[in-house]
Amino acid sequence: MSYLKSALRPRRAGLGSRQDFFLSWFALPAAAIVALLLGALLMLAFGASPVTGYHALITGAFSGTYALTSTAVKAVPLLLVGAGICIAFRANMFNIGGEGQIAMGGLAGTATALAVPGLPAVILVPLVLLAGAVGGGIWGAIPGAFKAYFNVNEILSTIMLNLVAVQFMNYLLSGPLVANSGYAVGGLIPQTKLLSPNSWLPTLIGGTQLHLGVLIAVLLAVAVYVLLWRTSLGFRIRAVGLSREASKYAGMSVRPTMTLAMTLAGALSGIAGAMLVTGSISHRMVTDGTLTGFTGNAGFNGIVVALFAGLQPLWTILTAFLFAGLLVGGTSMQVVTGVPADLVTALNGVIVVLVVSVEYMRRRARARARTAAVAGPDERDVGSRQSDATGSGQASATGTAEKEVPA
Amino acid sequence: MSQFFTAAVLVATVAAGVQLATPFLMAALGETMGQRSGVVNLGVDGIMLLGGFGAYYVAAKTGNLALAAATGLGIGVVMGLVTALVSVTLKAEQGISGIGVFLFGLGLTNVLLLRVFPSPVTISALPPVRIPLLYRIPYIGPMFFTQNWLVYLAFLLVPVLTFVLNRTTYGMKIRAVGENPAAADTVGVSVNRIRYSTVIIGCALAGLAGATLLLQIGIFQEDLTNSEGFIAVALVYFGAWRPLGVMGGSLLYGMVGAVVVTWKTLGIIPTSASDIAAMAPAVLTVVALLSVARRYRQPAALGKPYERGA
Numbered sequence: 001m002s003y004l005k006s007a008l009r010p011r012r013a014g015l016g017s018r019q020d021f022f023l024s025w026f027a028l029p030a031a032a033i034v035a036l037l038l039g040a041l042l043m044l045a046f047g048a049s050p051v052t053g054y055h056a057l058i059t060g061a062f063s064g065t066y067a068l069t070s071t072a073v074k075a076v077p078l079l080l081v082g083a084g085i086c087i088a089f090r091a092n093m094f095n096i097g098g099e100g101q102i103a104m105g106g107l108a109g110t111a112t113a114l115a116v117p118g119l120p121a122v123i124l125v126p127l128v129l130l131a132g133a134v135g136g137g138i139w140g141a142i143p144g145a146f147k148a149y150f151n152v153n154e155i156l157s158t159i160m161l162n163l164v165a166v167q168f169m170n171y172l173l174s175g176p177l178v179a180n181s182g183y184a185v186g187g188l189i190p191q192t193k194l195l196s197p198n199s200w201l202p203t204l205i206g207g208t209q210l211h212l213g214v215l216i217a218v219l220l221a222v223a224v225y226v227l228l229w230r231t232s233l234g235f236r237i238r239a240v241g242l243s244r245e246a247s248k249y250a251g252m253s254v255r256p257t258m259t260l261a262m263t264l265a266g267a268l269s270g271i272a273g274a275m276l277v278t279g280s281i282s283h284r285m286v287t288d289g290t291l292t293g294f295t296g297n298a299g300f301n302g303i304v305v306a307l308f309a310g311l312q313p314l315w316t317i318l319t320a321f322l323f324a325g326l327l328v329g330g331t332s333m334q335v336v337t338g339v340p341a342d343l344v345t346a347l348n349g350v351i352v353v354l355v356v357s358v359e360y361m362r363r364r365a366r367a368r369a370r371t372a373a374v375a376g377p378d379e380r381d382v383g384s385r386q387s388d389a390t391g392s393g394q395a396s397a398t399g400t401a402e403k404e405v406p407a
Numbered sequence: 408m409s410q411f412f413t414a415a416v417l418v419a420t421v422a423a424g425v426q427l428a429t430p431f432l433m434a435a436l437g438e439t440m441g442q443r444s445g446v447v448n449l450g451v452d453g454i455m456l457l458g459g460f461g462a463y464y465v466a467a468k469t470g471n472l473a474l475a476a477a478t479g480l481g482i483g484v485v486m487g488l489v490t491a492l493v494s495v496t497l498k499a500e501q502g503i504s505g506i507g508v509f510l511f512g513l514g515l516t517n518v519l520l521l522r523v524f525p526s527p528v529t530i531s532a533l534p535p536v537r538i539p540l541l542y543r544i545p546y547i548g549p550m551f552f553t554q555n556w557l558v559y560l561a562f563l564l565v566p567v568l569t570f571v572l573n574r575t576t577y578g579m580k581i582r583a584v585g586e587n588p589a590a591a592d593t594v595g596v597s598v599n600r601i602r603y604s605t606v607i608i609g610c611a612l613a614g615l616a617g618a619t620l621l622l623q624i625g626i627f628q629e630d631l632t633n634s635e636g637f638i639a640v641a642l643v644y645f646g647a648w649r650p651l652g653v654m655g656g657s658l659l660y661g662m663v664g665a666v667v668v669t670w671k672t673l674g675i676i677p678t679s680a681s682d683i684a685a686m687a688p689a690v691l692t693v694v695a696l697l698s699v700a701r702r703y704r705q706p707a708a709l710g711k712p713y714e715r716g717a
């Protein structure tokens with residue numbers, strides 16, 4: 001859990017060596033470059049030109065209105081899941097259940113839109129998103145409460161709940177929620193009826209896919225930032241993440257906070273699920289029988305996005321857009337070079353491994369920088385740090401957290 | 408329901424359950440070794456996918472099934488070196504780096520499948536090996552002693568690893584490093600060397616588990632494992648970090664899976680409810696995790712990288 005502890009610590013302008021400076025500012029871009037180089041090698045191995053491949057990827061993702069709006073729409077689930085991951089991981093809760101939470105949110109939103117199609121859009125659009133939040137929230141609350149009250153490993157329980165969610169989705173989309181036409185014909189992919197147009201997310205720019213969800217997702221990411229650094233609940237979440245014992249000793253309600261952090265993370269993923277339905281081109285929920293078929297792996301990629309942003313919700317807005325670009329551009333790359341777009345998933349994996357691997361070295365570098373800055377502003381006593389912590393949004397939760405915590 | 412309780416159907420279901428349990432067992436036994444030394448490897452699913460694809464490639468190109476299994480094992484060893492480097496030397500957050508390995512395996516095998524096998528071919532299945540004399544025992548023989556050799560290997564590993572963990576110096580070092588690495592270090596046990604060895608053994612078995620799954624199914628498809636690697640990690644908790652417990656969990660998982668399939672074929676449960684029935688193993692695992700978490704203590708240093716003097 002040391003990664004989180006260091007992520008919670010404020011960034012310092014330390015007086016370290018040149019190597020330390022490099023580690024603290026260029027480690028993440030370097031990880032991305034290493035992953036891209038590996039991708040280039042794979043393209044070469046398949047007899048494709050990496051220059052052509054990456055050119056196609058970048059053009060496909062960021063060149064022109066259509067590409068940019070597609071990327072922005074693709075970024076929505078990544079951003080929402082990523083913002084949720086910022087909350088959960090900072091509470092030291094490893095939420096790997098984004099996939100299942102997205103699916104449950106999508107199902108709850110779809111069921112709501114199908115149940116009350118006549119409501120005016122002003123009511124139905126928010127109602128569907130709220131239903132998504134409830135569906136995903138419940139799917140986050142279960143592992144959260146199991147961890148908080150019964151000490152059940154949340155990584156495993158969230159993964160198991162993903163497996164339950166996929167079966168539940170297949171059950172609903174092959175029975176209760178399935179459209180009469182289509183599935184009955186046989187051989188078609190199961191899907192729901194076309195949702196009422198009153199539930200559709202309105203598009204912001206005519207002729208593009210850019211819908212209201214993009215704006216809502218950005219606002220929610222800002223809200224997560226405010227929650228984490230400007231409210232007492234956010235303070236509790238971060239404090240519990242740093243040390244359950246210390247938080248308990250300080251009189252905080254540790255278990256409800258842990259549960260709530262997972263519930264919020266699930267709710268954000270659930271909203272993403274609802275938006276994947278009401279913001280889609282087909283405006284119905286479609287499944288090929290797998291979770292990825294619906295989520296596009298956003299539950300896992302959201303983790304990558306949040307980690308790359310250093311668990312900072314505002315940076316997550318940028319990283320979500322960049323990684324969405326990889327996904328959108330990956331399709332163009334596949335068309336031009338014939339290298340399957342799944343290459344992007346593999347590279348995301350490499351990035352995750354590299355990011356968590358350099359984290360230890362970065363932490364060591366920062367510790368060295370701190371020791372080097374003798375009598376500098378970093379050597380203040382614990383008391384002044386605590387006032388610092390309550391006063392500044394950048395400071396960490398408790399004074400004790402500033403000490404180098406044994407891994 | 409009555410057609411289910413006939414000797415032939417029951418025997419076939421149990422035999423299928425044992426076979427289904429084998430990849431779980433192999434991967435979970437490997438993970439047990441790593442976890443007893445204090446390292447969580449969540450990349451099992453990705454390594455199983457890579458091992459499975461390697462086995463598929465070799466089997467499809469050469470037709471040599473033993474070589475295919477060895478390839479899965481070899482890929483596991485390579486991934487084990489990477490995992491150990493990341494988790495032990497670089498002291499990465501193990502829960503997260505494992506997800507990275509999973510995404511890498513998932514993405515890479517999909518890319519390779521589409522590029523190398525545009526139209527996938529089926530490979531010949533592993534032939535059953537009859538254990539002399541034992542296979543003649545009525546009912547028991549066809550259930551347990553007419554399986555392929557990888558099944559026997561997996562179940563043979565249970566007593567072997569129990570012995571290694573509890574009765575050998577190496578096993579004692581593994582447990583010491585998993586419970587109190589600082590103390591082990593003080594008496595001269597190399598924490599890193601022990602952890603490297605257990606992680607590599609674990610990943611090798613994960614790769615072999617992927618190969619076993621592939622050789623039992625006979626064809627590689629997108630996301631072949633369908634989260635089996637993650638379930639294997641859960642089974643380690645389920646089995647309270649003991650090989651015998653892990654075997655119990657794997658068999659339970661395999662049996663439930665086989666029963667659901669049989670019931671579906673026999674029409675005992677309607678197709679519409681089969682998705683609900685398929686939830687059973689995952690729900691069961693969550694419930695089991697709940698009871699294990701209350702009764703057993705995990706290795707004290709589980710998931711914590713060791714830093715001398717910290």
